Amino acid sequence: MSEAEARARRNVTDAPTDLIVARLADELRRTYGITRTELYQVDYRLAELLPLGGGEALTGPGHPAWYAFDHQEPVFADGTGWFPVGMRGERRGVLRVSPVPADPAARRELDTVATVLGHEVAAVTSTTDIYLSARRSRRLTLAAEMQWELLPGRSRIRPSFSLAGQLEPAYAVRGDSFDWSDDGHRLWLAVLNGFGEGVAAALLTSLATYALRNARRAGLTLADQAALADQAVYAQYRGEQHLSVLLMELDLATGALVAVDAGSPHLIRLRAGEVTSQALEKQFPLGMFEGTDYREQRFHLERGDRLFVVSDGVIDATAGQVRYGESALDRFLRRTSPMEPLDAVRSLIGDLRAFVAGDLVDDAVVVCLDWLGPQDQ
Numbered sequence: 001m002s003e004a005e006a007r008a009r010r011n012v013t014d015a016p017t018d019l020i021v022a023r024l025a026d027e028l029r030r031t032y033g034i035t036r037t038e039l040y041q042v043d044y045r046l047a048e049l050l051p052l053g054g055g056e057a058l059t060g061p062g063h064p065a066w067y068a069f070d071h072q073e074p075v076f077a078d079g080t081g082w083f084p085v086g087m088r089g090e091r092r093g094v095l096r097v098s099p100v101p102a103d104p105a106a107r108r109e110l111d112t113v114a115t116v117l118g119h120e121v122a123a124v125t126s127t128t129d130i131y132l133s134a135r136r137s138r139r140l141t142l143a144a145e146m147q148w149e150l151l152p153g154r155s156r157i158r159p160s161f162s163l164a165g166q167l168e169p170a171y172a173v174r175g176d177s178f179d180w181s182d183d184g185h186r187l188w189l190a191v192l193n194g195f196g197e198g199v200a201a202a203l204l205t206s207l208a209t210y211a212l213r214n215a216r217r218a219g220l221t222l223a224d225q226a227a228l229a230d231q232a233v234y235a236q237y238r239g240e241q242h243l244s245v246l247l248m249e250l251d252l253a254t255g256a257l258v259a260v261d262a263g264s265p266h267l268i269r270l271r272a273g274e275v276t277s278q279a280l281e282k283q284f285p286l287g288m289f290e291g292t293d294y295r296e297q298r299f300h301l302e303r304g305d306r307l308f309v310v311s312d313g314v315i316d317a318t319a320g321q322v323r324y325g326e327s328a329l330d331r332f333l334r335r336t337s338p339m340e341p342l343d344a345v346r347s348l349i350g351d352l353r354a355f356v357a358g359d360l361v362d363d364a365v366v367v368c369l370d371w372l373g374p375q376d377q
Helices: 003-014 017-032 064-071 104-127 142-150 198-217 222-237 329-335 341-356
Strands: 036-042 049-051 075-077 080-087 090-098 155-158 161-168 177-182 186-193 244-251 256-262 266-271 274-277 297-300 306-310 364-371
Touching: 003 017, 003 104, 017 036, 017 104, 049 064, 064 075, 064 080, 064 090, 080 104, 090 104, 090 155, 142 177, 142 198, 155 177, 161 177, 161 186, 161 341, 177 198, 177 364, 186 198, 186 364, 198 222, 198 244, 222 244, 222 256, 266 329, 274 329, 306 341, 329 341, 341 364
Parallel strands: none
Antiparallel strands: 036 049, 036 090, 075 080, 080 090, 155 161, 161 364, 177 186, 186 244, 244 256, 256 297, 266 274, 266 306, 306 364
């Protein structure tokens, strides 16, 4: 690490929460002669790159900033450098610097500094509203605020898997959600298809999510996780409200997959270009009845398999009298083969919006998981 890179790192990590980008800009000016530094964050819809300091959003897919964001590599155009900003697969946006140094070593250092910036912004987001507020092109509904705060992130990458999810309508989502966790050996994934409207739906989903986390962190089996969450929801609502969930646990060394389908979203497999709906044993949604016992199913993934989990809001979206799940979904899923999971999720949501010719009316959740095979974690 060069002394210049080390100073830039220190300025990012030592800066007050509200001055991280400003202190970085000062150091880049002194060290590299850069006169303009700006952080652009991707918005909740994955449709706009919004400057932290205010100004015009970047929306055109052909813009160099979007190429840097999509391909996760630096882009240089017209004396400006665009560097991806993220953390462990979670894409947060891009860093703009100009004039960009011509020295390749300096450009590599800036790429590293952009990654450090991503980690630091992630670290302070829970202590300030600055970065979250700047990611919004419009106001979130209260229910949507609750749902986004509940998520573990929007994408996750490790050597053995790549994972991404998205909620729609992003600024007004109510009850659909997802959750995940991994420990280097196993990956746990829950996709929830909510019930109800507004804050009531968000509260129901929050209760189920925290109950599932509590059971997972206690080391319970997948079936027992579902049973505990079922009891928590029933105890609160006495069967008057319930929600569907698909729980999965993936052994990252073998591809062994355990699933519990509690009235779940739909599980679809993409293998070697072929789309197959995975047959699941449908069981009662969480909270419908008291003391439901859940059963696990077991499958085996092959290296390179891709799984999509989609909610009813995707399957049942209609244009005229035609349902998206009947006419367009399989075709589009095949087209996602070369895409990274986050790009596949974003493209699918975009295709869905185009299909319905506007924003979605019902909640929709899409999660994409690639199992890349056993590798050193």
